[in-house]
Amino acid sequence: MSKLIWDRGRAGRRGFRVAKPQTPEVDLVAYLGNEHSQELLDLPEVSELDVVRHYTSLSHKNFSVDNNFYPLGSCTMKYNPKVNDAASQMSEFREVHPLAVDALQGSLEVMHITQEYLSKISGMDAVSLQPLAGAHGELTGLMIIQAYHRDRGSERDEVIVPDSAHGTNPASAAMCGFKVIEVKSKDGMVDIEELRQKVSDKTAALMITNPNTLGLFEKNICEIEKIVHDAGGLIYYDGANLNALMGIVRPGDMGVDVMHFNLHKTFSTPHGGGGPGSGPVGVKKHLEPYLPRPVVVKGEDGFKLDFDRPKSIGKVASFYGNFGVVLRAFVYMTVLGKCGLRKASELAVLNANYLKALLEDVLDVPYSEGTMHEFVATSKDTDLTALEIAKSLLDYGYHAPTVYFPLIVHEALMIEPTETESPETLEEFAETLKEILKNPERSKSAPHLMPIKRADEVKAARHPVLTRSQIAE
Numbered sequence: 344m345s346k347l348i349w350d351r352g353r354a355g356r357r358g359f360r361v362a363k364p365q366t367p368e369v370d371l372v373a374y375l376g377n378e379h380s381q382e383l384l385d386l387p388e389v390s391e392l393d394v395v396r397h398y399t400s401l402s403h404k405n406f407s408v409d410n411n412f413y414p415l416g417s418c419t420m421k422y423n424p425k426v427n428d429a430a431s432q433m434s435e436f437r438e439v440h441p442l443a444v445d446a447l448q449g450s451l452e453v454m455h456i457t458q459e460y461l462s463k464i465s466g467m468d469a470v471s472l473q474p475l476a477g478a479h480g481e482l483t484g485l486m487i488i489q490a491y492h493r494d495r496g497s498e499r500d501e502v503i504v505p506d507s508a509h510g511t512n513p514a515s516a517a518m519c520g521f522k523v524i525e526v527k528s529k530d531g532m533v534d535i536e537e538l539r540q541k542v543s544d545k546t547a548a549l550m551i552t553n554p555n556t557l558g559l560f561e562k563n564i565c566e567i568e569k570i571v572h573d574a575g576g577l578i579y580y581d582g583a584n585l586n587a588l589m590g591i592v593r594p595g596d597m598g599v600d601v602m603h604f605n606l607h608k609t610f611s612t613p614h615g616g617g618g619p620g621s622g623p624v625g626v627k628k629h630l631e632p633y634l635p636r637p638v639v640v641k642g643e644d645g646f647k648l649d650f651d652r653p654k655s656i657g658k659v660a661s662f663y664g665n666f667g668v669v670l671r672a673f674v675y676m677t678v679l680g681k682c683g684l685r686k687a688s689e690l691a692v693l694n695a696n697y698l699k700a701l702l703e704d705v706l707d708v709p710y711s712e713g714t715m716h717e718f719v720a721t722s723k724d725t726d727l728t729a730l731e732i733a734k735s736l737l738d739y740g741y742h743a744p745t746v747y748f749p750l751i752v753h754e755a756l757m758i759e760p761t762e763t764e765s766p767e768t769l770e771e772f773a774e775t776l777k778e779i780l781k782n783p784e785r786s787k788s789a790p791h792l793m794p795i796k797r798a799d800e801v802k803a804a805r806h807p808v809l810t811r812s813q814i815a816e
């Protein structure tokens with residue numbers, strides 16, 4: 344068996360290399376003195392160049408917005424300007440110790456301004472940047488709602504969730520200990536009559552997404568707000584679709600009590616493959632005492648972390664959340680400014696409507712009136728399933744749209760082009776889709792050009808292979 348050697352001589356502080364056991368160099372295990380690594384790793388004997396080629400070729404198999412069009416509905420895969428990344432890599436931010444509050448003044452100021460920007464954009468009164476993703480923001484927001492009701496001596500234990508909601512909504516409510524009560528959609532919107540029947544003195548909150556996951560603006564939002572508030576419940580707003588509204592409408596003006604933002608979606612951080620994210624929570628005045636602590640505040644002699652919040656639900660993340668993502672969002676908002684953000688939303692809506700119109704002849708969009716930043720088509724009247732269309736698109740260099748979600752549309756293809764795509768890209772994409780639909784036979788067995796063809800998805804979900812030893816089996 345070959346031995347992994349820490350080669351200080353040649354590769355300086357950086358390199359590991361694999362060498363024969365008799366090589367008179369420092370033994371990695373002895374060098375690191377790690378009792379858990381007594382077993383030497385059984386690694387293949389390969390050169391650095393081979394390792395570089397292996398990982399570089401794997402990295403080229405990644406798909407990103409920087410390669411190609413990525414119309415993954417609900418995820419807002421817009422272009423992430425490189426200036427955001429550059430700022431997040433500045434040593435002034437990256438290399439300060441998170442406990443050295445004096446040295447952190449710049450970072451705290453960025454957080455404070457970001458909180459203010461988000462408050463202004465959303466119409467909420469206070470914001471915490473701690474939650475690490477949208478779903479984490481949901482959990483945080485629901486914990487705030489729970490704390491609020493408990494504080495008032497009320498044991499409300501039901502959360503109402505529309506059937507068009509993202510799966511994280513009912514999951515977060517259940518995780519927080521609430522009973523999930525589903526309310527059906529009617530014509531793609533929350534069914535008001537059913538909502539009236541579902542609210543009661545048990546209702547802690549309604550979770551609502553607006554525009555909803557069909558890309559439609561819940562036009563009865565004011566009535567919905569009144570029904571829930573009259574019953575003593577609060578409104579939780581899932582802000583994942585804020586990309587349709589920036590500078591146009593504010594959740595805070597729709598009667599929302601608490602909401603989350605998905606900084607990685609709306610405010611541009613690369614987030615394929617599940618991370619990293621940031622899901623700040625915004626609240627109205629009456630919920631401010633319950634925000635996670637510490638809160639960044641501006642004092643007379645600089646910015647401070649305020650831990651003195653007796654009603655706070657506590658910490659929900661280590662230190663200050665995903666600061667790198669917050670920093671990217673800060674740069675993004677600063678560069679675009681008030682008018683730029685509004686324009687981004689207007690273009691996102693325009694692009695979705697343009698693409699929908701281009702596909703009108705070939706794909707039906709069941710709930711089509713009032714499309715905002717995304718739309719949900721169905722393939723049920725074509726020769727292909729949504730999955731077959733999605734797999735075929737991969738061969739043409741496109742990322743697939745979201746499929747089979749929301750659940751209320753059969754054979755759903757959820758398409759969100761975002762504002763950063765040109766009309767030409769959308770036209771090419773529409774042509775490709777038409778081509779695919781014209782040649783259904785080839786698509787039945789697609790993808791043909793991907794490293795992995797059709798995976799057994801049920802088996803992958805039921806029996807995931809997560810360790811090296813499972814691969815050997």
Ligand SMILES: *Cc1c(COP(=O)(O)O)cnc(C)c1O
Nearest residue numbers: 417476477478509511581583620
């Ligand atoms: C993405 C999304 C979420 C969850 O956000 P994460 O940041 O992925 O945890 C919730 N609701 C909707 C509508 C979403 O699109």
